[in-house]
Amino acid sequence: MILILNQNTKQDSPEFKQLTAHLANLPGITTRIHTEKGAAQVLTEIYLIGNTQALDLDDMKNLPCVESAVRVSEEYRVLGRHKDDHRSSHFEYNGVRFGQDNLNVFAGLCAVDNPAHVEMMMKALRDNGQACTRMGAYKPRTSPYSFQGHGSACLPYVFELAGKYGIKVIAMEITHESHMEEIVDALEKTGNPTGVMLQIGTRNTQNFELLKIVGRQSRFPVLLKRGFGITLDESLNAAEYLASEGNRKVIFGLRGMKTNMGDPHRNFVDFSHVPVVKRLTRMPVCIDPSHSVGSRASGPEGILDVMHVTAQGVIAGANMILVDFHPAPSKALVDGPQALTLAELPYFLEDVAIAREAFEKRVDLGRRFKS
Ligand code: PEP
Ligand code: MN
Numbered sequence: 001m002i003l004i005l006n007q008n009t010k011q012d013s014p015e016f017k018q019l020t021a022h023l024a025n026l027p028g029i030t031t032r033i034h035t036e037k038g039a040a041q042v043l044t045e046i047y048l049i050g051n052t053q054a055l056d057l058d059d060m061k062n063l064p065c066v067e068s069a070v071r072v073s074e075e076y077r078v079l080g081r082h083k084d085d086h087r088s089s090h091f092e093y094n095g096v097r098f099g100q101d102n103l104n105v106f107a108g109l110c111a112v113d114n115p116a117h118v119e120m121m122m123k124a125l126r127d128n129g130q131a132c133t134r135m136g137a138y139k140p141r142t143s144p145y146s147f148q149g150h151g152s153a154c155l156p157y158v159f160e161l162a163g164k165y166g167i168k169v170i171a172m173e174i175t176h177e178s179h180m181e182e183i184v185d186a187l188e189k190t191g192n193p194t195g196v197m198l199q200i201g202t203r204n205t206q207n208f209e210l211l212k213i214v215g216r217q218s219r220f221p222v223l224l225k226r227g228f229g230i231t232l233d234e235s236l237n238a239a240e241y242l243a244s245e246g247n248r249k250v251i252f253g254l255r256g257m258k259t260n261m262g263d264p265h266r267n268f269v270d271f272s273h274v275p276v277v278k279r280l281t282r283m284p285v286c287i288d289p290s291h292s293v294g295s296r297a298s299g300p301e302g303i304l305d306v307m308h309v310t311a312q313g314v315i316a317g318a319n320m321i322l323v324d325f326h327p328a329p330s331k332a333l334v335d336g337p338q339a340l341t342l343a344e345l346p347y348f349l350e351d352v353a354i355a356r357e358a359f360e361k362r363v364d365l366g367r368r369f370k371s
Contacts, residue, residue: 001047001048001052001055001057001060001069001070001071001072002045002046002047002048002069002070002072002077002087003019003045003046003048003060003063003066003068003069004043004045004066004067004068004069004070004087005019005043005044005045005046005065005066005067006065006066006067007041007042007043007067008041008042009042009044009065011033011044013065015064015065016064016065018064019046019063019064019065019066020046022063023046023048026048026055027051028050028051028054029048029049029050029051029052029055030048030049030050031046031047031048031049032046032047032049033045033046033047034046034047034078034246034248036248038092039092044065045087047077047078052071057069057071068086070082070083070084070085070087071083072085075233075236075237075280076236076237076239076240076280076281077240077244078240078243078244078248079236079239079240079243079248079250079281079282079283080240080280080281080282081279081280081281081282085282087282088282089101089278089282089283089284090102090284091221091248091249093169093195093197093220093221093249094168094169094194094195095131095168096131096132096168096169096195098221098249098251098284098319098320099284099319100278100282100283100284100285100317100319101319102284102319103314103318103319103320103321103352103356104132104169104319104320104321105130105132105320105321105323105349105352106132106133106134106169106171106286106320106321106322106323107125107130107133107134107321107323107324107325107340107345107348108121108125108133108134108135108170108171108323108324108325109121109133109134109135109136109324109325109326109332110134110136110139110290110324110326110332110334110335110338110339111136111137111139111147111149111332111333111334111335112135112136112137112149112150112154112158113150113331113332113333115157115161117326117327117328118135118154118157118158118161119161119164119165120327120342121133121325121326121327121342122161122162122164122165122167123165124325124327124342124345125165125167125345126165126166126167128345128346128349129349130167130349131166131167131168131169132167132168132169132170132171133162133167133169133170133171134170134171134172134199134322134323134324135158135162135170135171135172136149136172136173136334137149137150137151137152137154137155137158137172137173137179138151138172138173138174138175138176138179139173139334140173140175140201140203140204141334146334147333147334149334151179151182152179152182152185152186155182155183155186155190156186156189156190158170159186159187159190159193159194160190160193162193162194163190163191163193163194164193167194168194168195169194169195169196169197170194170195170196170197171196171197171199171223171322172196172197172198172199173198173199173200173201174198174199174200174210174214175201175203175204175210176210177210177213177214180198180213180214180217180220183196183198183220184219195220196220197220197221197222197223197251198214198220198221198222198223199222199223199224199225199253200214200222200223200224200225201225202225202226202227202228202255202291203228205224205225205226205227205230205234205235205238206227206230206234206238208238208241211224211238211241211242211245212241212245214242214247215241215242215243215244215245215246215247216245216246216247217247218246218247218249220249221247221249221250221251222242222247222249222250222251223250223251223253223286223320223322224238224239224242224250224251224252224253225253225254225255225288226252226253226254226255226257226270228255228256228257228258228267229257229258232273232276232277235252236252236277236280236281239252239281239283250283251283251284251285251286251319251320252277252281252283252284252285252286253285253286253287253288253320253322254270254271254273254274254277254285254286254287254288254292254313255267255287255288255291255292255322256268256269256270256288256291256292256293257270264295264297265292265293265294265295265305266291266292266293266294266295266338267291267292267293267294269289269292269293269309269312270292271287271292271309271312271313271316271318272312272316274287274313274316274317274318275316275317278317284319284320285317285318285319285320286318286319286320286321286322287309287310287313287314287318287320287321287322288321288322288323289306289307289309289310289313289321289323290306290322290323290324290335290338290339291324291335291338292309293305293306293309293338294335294337294338295337295338296337296338296339296340304340306323306338306340307348307351310323310348310351310352310355311351311352311354311355312355314352314355314356314359315355315358315359315362316359317359317363321352323340323348324338324339324340325339325340325341325342325344325345326339326340326341327341327342329341
C-alpha cells in the first residue's frame with residue numbers, strides 16, 4: 001500500500017510524527033519513505049510493506065497528512081499503474097519533460113568517434129530545434145577486439161559541445177558504476193553545461209547490482225532497455241529495481257528481441273508493446289528503431305525500415321525515440337550501417353511529426369467513440 005501525503009508535508013511537523021508513530025504500531029508492517037523534490041513542491045509517499053491486506057483503505061486515508069492511499073499489487077510496486085492510482089506518469093529533467101503524454105527525440109551518435117563529428121551532430125540538432133541527443137562513450141561490444149568507445153576521454157568535449165549547441169540531455173550508456181563517477185566528474189569540470197540520462201543497455205538489463213547502484217542516485221534519470229532475451233515482466237521488474245532503490249525517473253526502452261524470427265532485421269521489432277508498457281506502468285516508453293532494424297534497408301516506396309518502425313512506435317504512443325545518426329556513416333566506428341545521415345534529420349523529424357499527429361488523432365477518435 002502507498003500513502004500519498006499532502007503536498008509539502010514537513011517531516012518535522014507534529015502531524016507527520018503522529019502519522020509515523022501510528023504506522024510504527026501496525027503489526028507486521030514496515031515502512032519506507034520516498035520524497036520527490038520538484039521545482040515548487042515536495043511530494044512524500046510512504047510505502048507500507050508486509051501484511052497490508054489487513055489494513056482498511058479508508059482508515060488509512062483518514063490518517064493525518066494523508067491525501068490518498070493506493071493498494072498496490074505485488075508487481076511493479078513503485079512504477080506500476082495500480083487501481084485508483086493517480087500518481088504522475090511524467091518527470092522533468094534539466095528543463096525537459098519526460099512523460100507518457102509527450103515525445104522527445106534523441107538522435108545522435110551510437111559511438112562518439114571524434115570532436116568534429118560530435119560538433120556536426122550537435123549543430124544539426126540545434127539547427128533542427130532539438131534539445132536531446134544520444135552519445136555513446138562506453139560501448140558494450142560482442143568482440144573484445146572491437147572498438148570499446150573512448151570512455152572518459154571524450155566526455156569533456158562531448159559535454160562542452162552540448163553546452164555550445166543548447167543540448168539539454170544526452171542519453172549515454174554506462175556498463176559499470178565507475179562510469180557514473182566519471183560522468184559526474186566530467187560534468188563538474190566542464191561546469192555542468194548539459195544533462196545526462198544514464199542508459200542501461202540490453203546486455204545489462206538484469207545486472208541487478210548495477211541497477212541498485214544506479215537506482216540509489218537521483219541526480220540522473222535512467223533509460224533502461226528491455227532485455228533482448230527475457231520476458232517483458234522480467235524487464236519491467238528490472239526497472240522496478242531502479243525505482244525500489246529510490247530513482248523513479250525511469251524510461252523504459254524497447255529495442256527489439258533477439259530471435260531469428262525477426263530476420264532480416266537485426267532484432268524482432270517489439271514496438272507493439274508500447275501501449276502494453278504504458279498500461280502496466282507509469283514509465284514513459286522509448287523506442288530504438290536503429291538497434292531493432294540494424295540496417296538502411298528500405299521498402300519498395302523508398303522509405304527506410306528504420307523510419308517505418310519509428311512511425312509504428314510513434315503512432316502507438318511512444319514517448320521517446322533513440323536513433324542513430326552519423327555525419328559520415330561509412331566512417332562510423334560502431335553501427336555505421338544502420339545510421340541515418342545529417343541530411344536525413346529534417347526528413348526523419350517531419351516523418352515523426354506525421355506519426356505523432358496521427359497518434360493524437362487516434363486518441364481523440366477513441367475518446368469520441370467511447371463517450
Ligand atoms: C545502444 O543503444 O547503443 C545499444 C548498445 O543498445 P542495446 O543495449 O539496445 O543493444
Ligand atoms: Mn549501437
